[in-house]
Structure formats: structure tokens, C-alpha cells
Amino acid sequence: xQQLEQIVESxxxxxxxxxxxxxxxxxxxxxxxxxxxxxxIHKIVRKKYPMVSLSTVYKTLDLLKExxxxxxxxxxxxxxxxxxxxxxxxxxxVICGKIDDVDEETLKDIKIKASKKSKFLILKxxxxxxxxxxSCKSKINSF
Numbered sequence: 001x002q003q004l005e006q007i008v009e010s011x012x013x014x015x016x017x018x019x020x021x022x023x024x025x026x027x028x029x030x031x032x033x034x035x036x037x038x039x040x041i042h043k044i045v046r047k048k049y050p051m052v053s054l055s056t057v058y059k060t061l062d063l064l065k066e067x068x069x070x071x072x073x074x075x076x077x078x079x080x081x082x083x084x085x086x087x088x089x090x091x092x093x094v095i096c097g098k099i100d101d102v103d104e105e106t107l108k109d110i111k112i113k114a115s116k117k118s119k120f121l122i123l124k125x126x127x128x129x130x131x132x133x134x135s136c137k138s139k140i141n142s143f
Contacts, residue, residue, distance in 0.1 A: 008026070
């Protein structure tokens with residue numbers, strides 16, 4: 001997982017302004033294990049920086065995506081964000097929308113095999129499995 005200092009340095013090297021609001025957005029993304037929406041990030045960051053706008057959150061997220069410092073995952077038509085940019089599996093609950101990360105070394109093997117078989121040069125991969133989280137699975141089994 002990336003560290004705040006590395007991301008700030010990367011943004012600074014690219015000539016981006018480093019504002020307290022931007023730092024707060026990045027810091028929250030790095031510290032949360034959730035995969036928050038822009039609205040949730042805005043709500044959390046506003047507690048410390050009441051003047052931060054939703055537009056600032058979106059612009060910062062767009063910048064971070066462009067620099068490949070966060071990943072975007074769509075769940076039920078809503079964009080969610082993940083600062084865990086290493087190869088991993090996103091486990092997505094189809095009921096509550098919870099997303100858990102599972103690190104999986106074999107994803108590299110799958111990528112290599114798929115690239116050889118298809119003759120594609122793979123630039124980016126995204127792996128999601130959809131099902132029921134433990135909490136929702138328990139509710140379904142109780143019926």
C-alpha cells in the first residue's frame with residue numbers, strides 16, 4: 001500500500017498543488033479499508049475542512065485516477081474508490097455493496113496466461129467477484 005508521503009511527492013513532482021483538503025482526501029483513502037464513494041469522502045473530509053466542496057473531491061479523485069494512485073470500482077452504478085492499487089481481488093456483496101480486498105499472488109499467473117493466449121499487451125487488470133458478504137449470507141440463510 002502506498003504511503004501519504006509517496007503520493008504527495010508524486011503529485012508535487014507532476015506540478016500539482018498540494019492543498020490541505022487534497023491531503024485529507026488522500027489520507028482518508030489510505031487509512032480506510034472501505035471503498036468509499038465521492039459523497040462519503042466529502043462527508044468525512046468536511047468534518048475537518050467544512051469549506052471543502054464536492055467538486056474538489058471529484059477533481060482530486062479524477063487526478064488520483066489519472067496518476068493511477070487510486071482505482072475506481074463501480075457498484076450498482078456508483079463509483080467507489082480504492083487506494084489499494086496492487087493486484088488484488090475485490091469481493092463485492094450484491095446486497096449491501098460492501099467491498100473487501102483479497103490479495104492473491106496467482107492473479108499475476110492468470111494475467112501472464114491470458115496475455116500469452118490472447119497475444120494482448122495487458123496494461124491494467126481489474127478482478128471482481130460478486131456474491132454475498134458474511135453478514136448478508138447469514139441473513140439469507142436464516143430464511
